[in-house]
Amino acid sequence: MIDEKCQNLDDNELVALSIQNSQYFYCLMKRYEDKLKGYVHRLTYLSNEDVEDIVEDSFVNxxxxxxxxDCDLKFSSWMYRIVHNSAINFIKKQKQSLRIEADESDDELVDWLVADTNIEKETVSKHFDEYIKSILDKLRPEYKEVIALKFFEEKDYKEISDILQKPMGTVATLLSRAKIQFKQIYEKENKY
Amino acid sequence: MKKKINISDKTLRLIEQRQIKPIPRWEFIVKNWSIWLGFLTSLLLLMLGVAVSWFGLIDNIITPNLWVVVSIIFLTMSFLLFERTKKSYRFEKWQVGLVIVFVGLLMGGVLFRFGVASRIDRGMESRFSFYRQMVPMRMIVWNNPESGYLSGEIVSIYSASSFVIKDFNGKLWNINGNQPIVRGRVKMVVGEEIKLIGTLVSGDTFDAEEIRPWDGMGQNMMKENRY
Structure with missing residues (x-):
């Protein structure tokens, strides 16, 4: 079956074959379905139904x-870009704001949040649901996008740049500003 | 238990039922090339606009306002079109803007140095009658025989290429020329106001290579300056 043939093919080969035969595109969809659903869910916190609609529309698109x-990019970056844009458009239409669904088990995120700050790692882990999550939610949407791709999807700067269509320097700046804003909100809210 | 929806199966079914096909490659090629062609055309027009603006600003022969506006329009278009190309996102917007401005100024300067700007200006003047009204000549330029520009009123005519004019300072000039080019509607009659391009031969003798009518805004300026 085509499923078996797909196993030995990389994404770019599957793209070339999919143009002639939609069955090969099925393999690509299977390869990315769960990752993309997870990404949209963590980025938007929408219902399963909405997330599935977004991913389905993105696949058709x-x-x-x-x-x-763009075969210069990884297919995954191209696919993430399409899904990301669909999710953002969906959110805008619904007049909702981006939310990132994080928890204390996101070690890399927690390490990043405490690095270069005087916030204790234990404090972050202990109070994650209590207030760390709400601080993350208060960050600017462009900061949330970068955080979601960097820490949940584990994308490098080049991939984030290709997905968000922003220069790599801007990606680094956004991440650093996200940290500054997080720190400011944290300090403001912990004054009292 | 709710059955897990498989998006891949659902999408494949949708693609097959609706007979959805990938958009042909040529459509994307045409689109991408159109953007690049538009960008390169805008960049070229920006360079030409800047060249004529330099011509107005440095040689001080024409008022460059219109060409500065033209340059700004094509600078904006070049930027917007480049931003629509596929890989533009890899560059910072300010870097793109700066490079376009730099290329425009530099190449505009090169074109100006090679005389392209004055040729554009003359070409526009001979092709479009309204051009000189929009891009008037600077009055002072036409009272500069050392630089090859002279203007005045015909006071006597010996032949088509030998006549006398009185400039707006009241000085009389003997004009000679070897079949000078006559541009626009010039009536070679006494009382006609004209502009000349040529060479100063001596204190009151000027060899005309080109004769033009004194029209547009310059005409009024000349009359104002006469008194």
Whole structure:
């Protein structure tokens, strides 16, 4: 079956074959379905139904634009870009704001939050649900996007740059500003 | 238990049922090339606009306002079109803007140095009658025989290429020329106000290479300056 043939093919080979035969596109969808659902869910905190609608629309959109797939990039970056844009458009239409669903088990995120600050790691872990989460929610949307890709999807700067279509320098700046804003809100809210 | 929806199956079914096909490659090629072509055309027009602006600002022959506006329009268009290219996001916006401005100023300067700007200005003047009204000549330039520019009123005519004019300071000039080019509607009659491009031969003798009518805003300026 095609499923078996797909196993030995990389993403770019599957893209080329998908243009002729939609069955190969099925393999690509299977490869990314869970990752993309997880990403949209953590970025938007929407219902399962909405998340699935966004991913499905993104797959159809990607299939339509296969001939425009930028093969200089990783297919995953291109696919994440489409899903990301669909999710942002959906959120805008619904007049909702981005939310990032994080918890104390996100070690890398916790380490990043406490690095270069005087916030104790234990404090962050202990009070994650209590107030750390709400501080993350108060960050500017562009900061949340970068945090979600960096810590939940474990993308490097180049991939984040390709997904968000921003220069790598801007990605680094956004991440550093996110930290500054997090620290400011944390200090303000812990004054009392 | 709620059955887990498999998005891949659902999407594949949708693609097959609706017979969705990928958009042909040529459509994307045409789109991408159109953006690049638009960008390069805008950049070229920016360079030409800057060249004529330099011509107005440095040689001080024309008022460059219109060309400065033209340059700003094509600078904006170049920036917007570049931002629509596929890989533009890899560069900071300010860097893109700065490079376009730098290239425009530099290449505009080169084109100006090679005389392209004055040719554009003359070409526009001969092709479009309204051009000189929009881009008037600077009055002072046409009273500068050392630089090859002279203007005045015809006071006597010996032949088509030999006549006398009185400049707006009242000085009489003997004009000679070897079949000078006549541009625009110039009536070679006494009382006609004209502009000349040529070479100063001596204190009151000027060799004309080109004769133009004194029209547009310059005409009024000349009359104002006469008194």
């Amino acid at each position: 990607a299939y339509l634009h296969l001939n425009d797939c």
